[in-house]
Amino acid sequence: MFNASLKQLSIQLAEKKISSTELTTEFLQRIKQFNPEYNAFITVNEEISLAQAKVADKMLATGQAGPLTGIPIAQKDIFCARGWLTTCGSKMLSNFVSPYDAGVIERFNQAGAINIGKTNMDEFAMGSSNETSYFGMVKNPWDIAAVPGGSSGGAACAVAARLAPAATGTDTGGSIRQPAALCGISGIKPTYGLVSRYGMIAFASSLDQGGPMAKSAEDLALLLNVMIGFDPRDSTSLQHDAEDCAQDLQKPLAGLRIGLPKEYFAEGMSQDVASAIEKALVEYRKLGAQTIEVSLPNAPLSIPVYYVLAPAEASSNLSRFDGVRYGYRAPAYSDLADMYRKTRTQGFGAEVKRRILIGTYVLSHGYYDAYYIKAQKLRRLIAQDFTEAYKRCDIIMGPTTPTVAFNLGEKSGDPIQMYLSDIYTSAANLTGMPAMSIPIGFGDKNRPIGLHIMGNYFKEAQMLNIAHQYQLVTDWHLKSPV
């Protein structure tokens, strides 16, 4: 049952072949068995999960069920969930039991889905390896010597190891797509503004976007249909006409124009990744697509631009953590300023402090124009590059990451090497355009490789179609390490 797709689970539940309580119990068992090794979950609460399953079983019995009713979903520990410990991977929130539900959590609850647990993540979503979590590193289930990627590393691990049928993630510079690639699963960051940020603990507000992580594109479509929707409590939520993300899944790909950015294929990609990408493109040509070279001349500057804008926004967002209203407060201090200082110094980990310092500096007097405004101008040039490219192609493809998963500890002492693992992913956050990763094979040490599929604004249904058609003729998405 734990290898089943969401659609298969939905049918089994509807036909009463299994109850949500049985399904939830099975996944709770798997978590109990495997989580001590993988550390994918920070919090599991059997009582709440099983109570939700009971409600779902009633919905199923009375014909009020939707496609996700009764299905367990792992929630990234960045989403506030009422009554659940919500830590964001930080000591700062290690005692924070949320008094309210995030918009995303509300939508899953309304759909009758089960919260199967809160997944581990890099502290405040700052990291690409899940090694900055206060709650310890997560292992890659394909190879426990490897990182699962980050920041949604617990979510990627949970789906890959079949500890949950699907999961939520958030993506500020690649945090859904990079761990999806490194763990051999599918994940999509939708167009900025489609998924509510209400109750999703803020890292860099103009870049943060929630999205689903699952085994296949078909599963992602079902999840996105629940996650997308206007929320007046998020000031950047878009009032976009509702669209069924699964509507185009079956469309043939004949005539599809795939753009291959020459900058992404120039250098930096390892040989195993390059050859897997080439094989995936061969499949797409067989499906009737044609490939053309496009150029994104400013895209290589995504990383420096990102490391100005994201820390700037983070330093502002994280100023709220002061030990007054919620979360951690230092046990001893001399006065108010000292309380702030001790609380923040003890409550934040090294990477979070580093980014707060970068952000504080680039926003400080005398440096604002040289760094912050400069980065915002380049952000526009990067967005224009993509807009130009989409005049010549329907979709852009390339590698999600330059290499397969690196070893635990390999890059944790070198922030710049860590930052460069998001070299292909951060542009989509700067532009706000949707992007996804799907598994396309295995490379060095038999570790998974992801194909990055980037689309223009609001092209989620088309991107899922493109991914699904590939998954109909290949079986990489069905491979599992268990």
Next chain:
Amino acid sequence: MTLSVSDVKRIADLAYIEINDNEVKETLNQLSGIFDLIETMQAVDTSTVEPMSHAQSVVQRLREDEVTEADQHGLYQSIAPQVEADLYLVPQVIE
């Protein structure tokens, strides 16, 4: 540009983060490396480009100025580090 030890101490002070003398050198080295990476932005001429602050050019939504939330201070204060008489307690600021 070159960061100095005093720059690091100044920004740490602004951010309410303590960096002790043992850590300051290491922090300086790491931040300097990151700023070397950031400096590569300066190679592109952006003199005629408008800054882009946001992915979507949407206007700020407004709403009627009316109460929409119920009073839940008991719930919210139940998770605060220190509360007394419905007030958040902090160290004394005014003598």
